[in-house]
Amino acid sequence: MNELPSPKHRTPEDLRDRLALGVVKFLRFVADAFFARRYGHRAVVLETVAAVPGMVGGLLQHLRCLRRMTGDRGWIRTLLAEAENERMHLMTFIEIARPNLLERLLVLLVQGAFFNAFFLLYLVSPKTAHRIVGYFEEEAVVSYTQYLSEIDQGRHANVSAPQVAIDYWNLGPDARLRDVVLAVRADEAKHRDVNHGFADELTVQTVAAGGSRAALDRHAATGRRSPDAPFDGALRERDGR
Ligand SMILES: [Fe+2]
Numbered sequence: 602m603n604e605l606p607s608p609k610h611r612t613p614e615d616l617r618d619r620l621a622l623g624v625v626k627f628l629r630f631v632a633d634a635f636f637a638r639r640y641g642h643r644a645v646v647l648e649t650v651a652a653v654p655g656m657v658g659g660l661l662q663h664l665r666c667l668r669r670m671t672g673d674r675g676w677i678r679t680l681l682a683e684a685e686n687e688r689m690h691l692m693t694f695i696e697i698a699r700p701n702l703l704e705r706l707l708v709l710l711v712q713g714a715f716f717n718a719f720f721l722l723y724l725v726s727p728k729t730a731h732r733i734v735g736y737f738e739e740e741a742v743v744s745y746t747q748y749l750s751e752i753d754q755g756r757h758a759n760v761s762a763p764q765v766a767i768d769y770w771n772l773g774p775d776a777r778l779r780d781v782v783l784a785v786r787a788d789e790a791k792h793r794d795v796n797h798g799f800a801d802e803l804t805v806q807t808v809a810a811g812g813s814r815a816a817l818d819r820h821a822a823t824g825r826r827s828p829d830a831p832f833d834g835a836l837r838e839r840d841g842r
Pocket residue numbers: 648651686687690741785789
């Protein structure tokens with residue numbers, strides 16, 4: 602399995618991108634203050650949040666397709682698969698760290714607030730919503746890289762991998778926590794790329810529908826995508842290409 606951390610950062614291009622990055626950096630600061638180096642507990646609580654956007658995005662894209670009577674180009678399945686994948690991260694880490702009462706209460710409160718906030722944000726600006734998730738996932742890659750380093754330095758026991766993780770990622774019977782964290786980090790890097798890709802595609806669609814020419818020029822200057830290059834990241838993700 603690839604050992605390289607993939608510390609890719611997507612440079613913000615406009616105000617909404619900068620806002621998305623600002624929100625994520627603030628929430629990262631709060632999470633760092635609350636969990637410090639308790640990476641197992643951090644993973645359990647944050648995976649309960651990470652599993653929300655894919656379900657919300659999948660639902661709202663589904664409704665949009667029904668209203669517009671158009672295809673989804675693989676987006677819905679990709680988003681629902683992301684939600685399920687995040688839930689499997691949770692089912693894995695719950696075997697590693699048991700949340701305390703305060704953390705369980707936090708999960709309840711955060712879910713209530715985050716689900717509604719993300720739902721409303723996705724209705725108003727799906728592009729910003731996907732950009733926020735892209736930046737969340739960048740931070741997840743950083744956090745799991747730090748978790749790996751804690752394991753490598755012996756500050757966190759490299760316990761046997763939970764059976765649920767061995768089954769889910771098809772790991773060897775003697776797999777350890779380190780193998781699990783590597784697999785999870787690879788998933789987060791994939792979510793990062795898919796969500797930034799969706800946000801890019803929505804930028805192109807906005808411009809094509811009469812949005813700002815300057816936004817397209819800024820976007821084209823990055824060399825990422827042109828309106829003539831339909832986004833097929835979702836299909837690549839689905840097909841494992
Ligand atoms: Fe995750």
